[in-house]
Amino acid sequence: MHRLLPVQHRQALHSTASSRRIEVSSQAHLAPHALMARAGMALAKLASALAPHERRVWVACGPGNNGGDGLVAATLLHQAGWQVEAALVRSEGTPPADAAWALEQARAAGVAITQSLPAIQPDLLIDALLGLGSTRAPEGQMADWVRYLNNQPAPVLAVDLPTGLDSDTGRKLGDTVVYASHCLSLLTLKRGLFTAHGRDCCGDLWFDDLGCTPTEPPDAWLLGQDSMLVAQGPPLPSTHKGSKGDVLVIGGAPGMQGAARLAASSALAAGAGRVYASLLDPTTMPDPARAELMQRPIAQLKDDPSWHTHCVVAGCGGGSEIGAVLPLLLEHAVRLVLDADGLNALARNETLAEILRARRSRGLQTVLTPHPLEAARLLDSSVASIQANRLAAADALSQRYACSVLLKGAGSVIASPGSCPAINSSGGPALATAGTGDVLAGWLGGIWASHAGAPLHDLACAVAHWHGLAGDQQKAGPLRAGDLIEAMHALHGHASR
Template sequence: MARTTEPVLPLDQPRPLHGIAAARQIESAAAAVLPPHTLMQRAGLAVARLAQALAPHARRVCVLAGPGNNGGDGLEAALHLLRSGRPVQVLLMADAAALPEDAARSLQRACQAGARIETALPERLEADLLIDALLGLGARRAPEGAVAAAIGRTALHRGPLLAVDLPSGLHAETGAPLGDTVVRATDTLSLLALKPGLFTGQGRELCGRLWHDDIGVDEPQRALQAPLARLAPTLAGAGSLLRRQHAQHKGSFGDVVVIGGAPGMAGAARLAGRAALAAGAGRIYLSVLDPQAAGDDGRPELMHRPAAWSDTASLLTAATVVCGCGGGRAVAAVLPPVLQHVPRLVLDADALNAIAADATLQQALAARARRGQHTVLTPHPLEAARLLGCSAAQVQADRLNAALQIAARLQVVVVLKGSGTVLAAPARLPMINATGNALLATAGTGDVLAGWLGGRWAPTPGEDGWLPALDSVRLHGAAADAAAAAGRRGPLRAAELVEAMLALG
């Protein structure tokens, strides 16, 4: 049996992300063809090996074991750590008599190996390494009682904290905390199948470094269960900047029109234009909604085209249009001809707010797909909430479902921005992007993403926007990751971000 524990990121190929029901089916199918208790023994061994690799000099290890099979994995890990000569404290936050069969057997094995099982939770967890095996895949409600108290104690721990399968208190599918108490791990070992909640919402923040061990269940066996989503590659692939051929000219790479920049917000449109230029479009036209604003003096390559939305006979019907960046209320008036005539359309920011507030515009947007016109929406959670008629908190509570709802309702590609950006489209399996960090949390970076997407899309007019969106999101986050790796602490300013993406693309 070939097995390995490996880091999940970086990633060069998409990987399936299985929901709770599918992960349970994979586990049940594997257990049915193996001797009893095999999967839990393998899981515990994988946890123990990773624990020793993460903290090779740890003198005190504390395993927090909960009432289910996740606790059984922790008990098996304690057994292997004891056999390797490590002193291990096991805190069982459950009634031993009520443990599931597999976990009860692991408790017996740990006791036979000399483990000291304690049930009283100390005021402070004195350990060099904590192993969180409190709650696993089946957790559906806020932690309570002794388990909640143990999770609270982990907040005081300053050393390595390894979570088994997922941090206790985190929902496996949504990446949302189940309650007010949730483990913040330095490392998480996902067993058997990867879960969507590890990569979106608060999952990335709470999981720390992510590891995976298939515990001997190979990819063909896992592939029998349909995934809920896929994890997008983080490394550059075929979707990066297009290779230019010798005989091509600027007309070979398409035109982008940026419509936005209401009074006081012209900078947003300019940033989008700069990004579209860097992404590879042949010609960029800025159509700024502020009549007093001129072009972009810092980038004279960007051409000023007033009221481009009225040019419905030529420019608008052939170009890729990015609409909404800094558009303010003024953008609502230009949306009807844009929605009617543009073949490839990226809608961002105030264009999304205007559509959310107007049922007629929503109908016009949904009608585009029936005419063979393609649209990509790039909302942040609050803009997504307005489109759905709910709160931003509800969007964040289930980001995958929110993106899928918008995509189905409006027949568009959706890029739901945030930690673990979600890409969704009708009749497509959604994808979660794993690049990026909080260096992007500054004004203008969303305008850069929208503009880059338009510039990446323009040279490939036959595409529906999915691949340009996927590649743009990956590169957008990768630029922030590169800046963080280089020691950057402050925010990555939007104009710098354009150049950073160009350097990586």
């Protein structure tokens, strides 16, 4: 068992369906009830570690195997001298065989089992109500117990995942969901723990594989610091600015020049050899504070094809003006990062979407970096639908537009045709400030320019984690976008080896 975050090395994530198959396969090689016994033991050990000086625990148990895990832990804690109350939700159905065994063991050990809220004031509460595969919000008595759990001062430890959270998507199944202090994921890591509302509800995440090796390939990867290795490493002695690639940033319509300046400065800090800015407001300079940035008038792009091989970052502060230049970029840019208003222009124009889809067959590469609202526009959907299944939304975008996608937000998702999707483990609310998305797009352009031979999916994963890790370094308050560039720059060479 170990605490999961921060993640050093990428971790396999599994869906509900594959977790079920892994569970069945693992049980086939063990004695009856052994897997539940291991789960309950892991839960009891973590409870003891989290509350080493406390001795009163209330275990809220559902009618299934999640409740069975809780009952095994209740039995072990009772035998260790804890004052234990285990509350079992009233149910008309027949419990699974393992859960029935756990209840029999608890009763035989003398555990106080009730169907009510505790008579004691617990030092620790365990949420073992609903686990893997829940599809409906808690109701009735169970909903009352969830509200009780959320209103207690003592820490709450959730078993496998908090009650009321969808294990595949991280969405809340309703308004009644447990907000745990800790969550112990058992046997497999579930995708929903790391995106949408998963991180809100889980508190500190712990993992125990129960001594079993997964028999299924991952449905997604959880990114760790080792994902950054593809974009890091010491340069060769013969390296020069021409060998580190060029970036062209196109954006900065009147009143929005700051977005393009942030993207250009970010690309430079990421390691691009040369960065040019083509501002859609021709009356302004790229960034007076960064003399290294060069200006390329937007009017020259049509007649000067030298930019075709640059890594192009388009759309940051582009306004409606970006739509006029986007056909040229889609036709000729060998590598294209499309962000912000570039995405909005794409969503409004099916002709542009057709040109984008054709790029892949022509050997031209593209990555889209939408936030949920931009993703909703691109899919003719709603933000609520995007957030309800972020993995599916990222995959749908990747398939519809035949390119890589970095869907930003809590637990950013990276999807590419033919690649296993990834969820980023770094980042948090410190990044919820204006301009941080422009920094991300520019950094991706800079990294892509200087690592042109690396797979685009891997580079997008590296940049997502790098961006989030810089946000995690912020000790208090929000992180201003300009400061984020410097924080990311300070992380060069910071990866698990």
